[in-house]
Amino acid sequence: xxxxxxxxxxxxxxxxxxxxxxxxxxxxxxxxxxxxxxxxxxxxxxxxxxxxxxxxxxxxxxxxxxxxxxxxxxxxxxxxxxxxxxxxxxxxxxxxxxxxxxxxxxxxxxxxxxxxxxxxxxxxxxxxxxxxxxxxxxxxxxxxxxxxxxxxxxxxxxxxxxxxxxxxxxxxxxxxxxxxxxxxxxxxxxxxxxxxxxxxxxxxxxxxxxxxxxxxxxxxxxxxxxxxxxxxxxxxxxxxxxxxxxxxxxxxxxxxxxxxxxxxxxxxxxxxxxxxxxxxxxxxxxxxxxxxxxxxxxxxxxxxxxxxxxxxxxxxxxxxx
Ligand code: DGY
Numbered sequence: 678x679x680x681x682x683x684x685x686x687x688x689x690x691x692x693x694x695x696x697x698x699x700x701x702x703x704x705x706x707x708x709x710x711x712x713x714x715x716x717x718x719x720x721x722x723x724x725x726x727x728x729x730x731x732x733x734x735x736x737x738x739x740x741x742x743x744x745x746x747x748x749x750x751x752x753x754x755x756x757x758x759x760x761x762x763x764x765x766x767x768x769x770x771x772x773x774x775x776x777x778x779x780x781x782x783x784x785x786x787x788x789x790x791x792x793x794x795x796x797x798x799x800x801x802x803x804x805x806x807x808x809x810x811x812x813x814x815x816x817x818x819x820x821x822x823x824x825x826x827x828x829x830x831x832x833x834x835x836x837x838x839x840x841x842x843x844x845x846x847x848x849x850x851x852x853x854x855x856x857x858x859x860x861x862x863x864x865x866x867x868x869x870x871x872x873x874x875x876x877x878x879x880x881x882x883x884x885x886x887x888x889x890x891x892x893x894x895x896x897x898x899x900x901x902x903x904x905x906x907x908x909x910x911x912x913x914x915x916x917x918x919x920x921x922x923x924x925x926x927x928x929x930x931x932x933x934x935x936x937x938x939x940x941x942x943x944x945x946x947x948x949x950x951x952x953x954x955x956x957x958x959x960x961x962x963x964x965x966x967x968x969x970x971x972x973x974x975x976x977x978x979x980x981x982x983x984x985x986x987x988x989x990x991x992x993x994x995x996x997x998x
Contacts (some may be wrong), residue, residue: 745985769981769991775965779837786936826878829885889916
């Protein structure tokens with residue numbers, strides 16, 4: 678069988694694949710151009726792709742032998758899942774293993790914004806630190822006693838709640854499905870509507886998947902409901918937030934700040950308005966980016982593909998048909 682990787686994975690993972698299949702690895706542009714992808718996928722039985730690839734119906738139709746798509750990510754919004762199912766192609770993904778790393782980054786970003794860590798670093802590097810320990814110097818905000826609003830209470834949302842509890846804060850959440858009373862009690866969280874979540878929280882963190890329903894769901898209407906001191910964190914997907922509205926809300930001080938790991942277009946352009954804002958912390962889509970996690974993701978992505986191509990259930994399946 679023939680397998681395509683849209684970029685190189687760890688050596689151990691590639692070796693596992695090479696033991697079984699004829700493996701082609703894209704060594705060119707990342708992401709691959711549509712033209713290149715359409716050509717290379719034509720005779721492949723299996724595909725390992727990444728969150729930035731676009732595996733739409735055209736790509737799926739071009740892949741005459743394709744039986745399995747394994748994405749090296751928890752998100753699978755880049756794949757036309759329905760079309761893959763129609764064609765009998767199994768789609769698998771890598772959840773669970775990256776939950777902790779992504780929740781950790783979320784907490785890091787919250788603390789960074791509250792305590793102005795990155796801003797402080799910039800102040801020193803730009804030679805703007807002139808006097809020491811003034812009572813009003815570089816004041817941040819306590820996390821203690823604040824209200825954290827978690828939008829999306831799946832694996833990552835729950836892991837954020839677990840970690841955040843230790844800071845002695847109140848936690849509200851909004852999710853498509855309300856959790857059971859026991860789960861809510863365990864995590865010490867309270868369900869509210871989306872509007873109330875944005876109205877009552879001091880910090881909002883987004884952990885919902887990107888779907889047609891969540892496309893730009895966080896927009897000016899919601900920003901206008903937020904406190905002027907409120908902060909927004911996004912480690913989920915860029916397109917959940919209407920970036921144009923966020924820029925407006927930050928400029929007009931409708932909200933106080935934002936920390937973003939994901940963007941509408943990645944990599945974000947150097948000249949993007951967000952890059953020029955002091956009340957914003959930006960990281961380059963590193964939610965799952967720890968040595969340990971990325972290695973485990975490779976292990977699972979490969980295992981998923983091998984199982985799917987041998988007609989078995991992958992460890993983590995997206996579509997059933
Ligand atoms: C994923 O796996 O979907 C994440 O965005 C990676 O950080």
